[in-house]
Amino acid sequence: MSYFRPEIDEMEGYVPGEQPKGMTFIKLNTNENPYPPSPEVEKLLKSCDFARLRLYPDPLCTELREAAAELYGVRGENIIIGNGSDDILTIAIRSFTSDKKPLGCMTPTYSLYKVLARIQGAECKEVKLNGDFSLPENLLEQASGTGLFIFARPNAPTGNSFPIELIEKFCAGFDGAVMIDEAYADFARENCLGLVGKYPNVIICRTLSKSYSLAGARLGLAVASPEIIAGMMKVKDSYNVNMLTQKIAAAAIRDQAYFTEITGKIKKTRKRLNEELRKLSFAATESETNFLFVSPPDGDGEKYYEYLRKSLILVRYFPGDMTGHCVRITVGTDDETDKLLELTSKYVRSA
DSSP states (O other): OOSSSSHHHHHHOOOOOOOOOOOOOEEESSSSSSSOHHHHHHHHTTTTGGGGGGSSOOOOOHHHHHHHHHTSSSSSSEEEEEHHHHHHHHHHHHHHSOOOOOOOESSSSSSSHHHHHHTTTOOEEEEEEETTTTTTTTTHTTTTOSSSSEEESSSSSTTOOOOOOHHHHHHHHHHSSEEOOOOOOOOOSOOOOGGOOOOOOTEEEEESSSSSSSSTTOOOEEEOHHHHHHHHHSSSSOOOOOOHHHHHHHHHHHHHHHHHHHHHHHHHHHHHHHHHHTTTTEEOOOOOOEEEEEEOTTTTTHHHHHHHHHHEEEOOOOSSSTTTTOOEEEOOOHHHHHHHHHHHHHHHHHO
């Protein structure tokens, strides 16, 4: 006998990327930033008032919302803060989907979307990307009837960005809420923030895990109209972001010089890694993220993944018709990249 709701019994939970314990791996599997957070974060942690931890944090995240609003050129009322962007996704799915209003998303994409919908008791209508991971022409028609449609832009795990004009056309014609998950936008050429002021149904989701090196602190946010934000604030947990995370996130956001330096280094290494893998006859999508989605010359993503794992390098493998020939490789430091390329060259020569 099960005490769980049927959809919980039947669903498969989300499986995060491996976090190894004990062995020393080069970890290129979960798109973490290879560099430490801003020095301003370290200063703040060293000077924090330990006694204040007895108090609840600000439930509105006022200081952090104002810092984010200044960065993005909006007002504090346009911002909601979450315990990582996964919390923002949860709030949105709880707000806009139900057993009568499914979630919509692309496939392949971030698999947590579908899991969160099932937890909510909503179905997930998945729209298949084209073979080159571009958007299908009849997307709006296929998305009909969904209460919330989520685009990951740039997409994960594929790394490519959908044209903004196609996203905008969808937003203009869609009668539900549209969330654009921009977890990797700080590594891309352009973003969709400008759509918030043009369309009342648009929500932009961001994270500080990737470009600000704060994956361990868990901080995400959304930018939307004041009306959308006010509704989502009703749904969020009361004290969903802890006191320390609020403080260090604000410090990180304000240090734009360090942010620019680190994201620039990652983009430079990404370019080099892409070029060197292509020389080894790897196929790769044009990445606008901090990772590459690549197929080895033999087209066997799982074999390449296992080879690297045995060599103590972790990357991510996604089984499936559209993804099984590839692996996703996080852009690491230059030294980590050199080691990866050395082992990859041996893999190709031994084939």
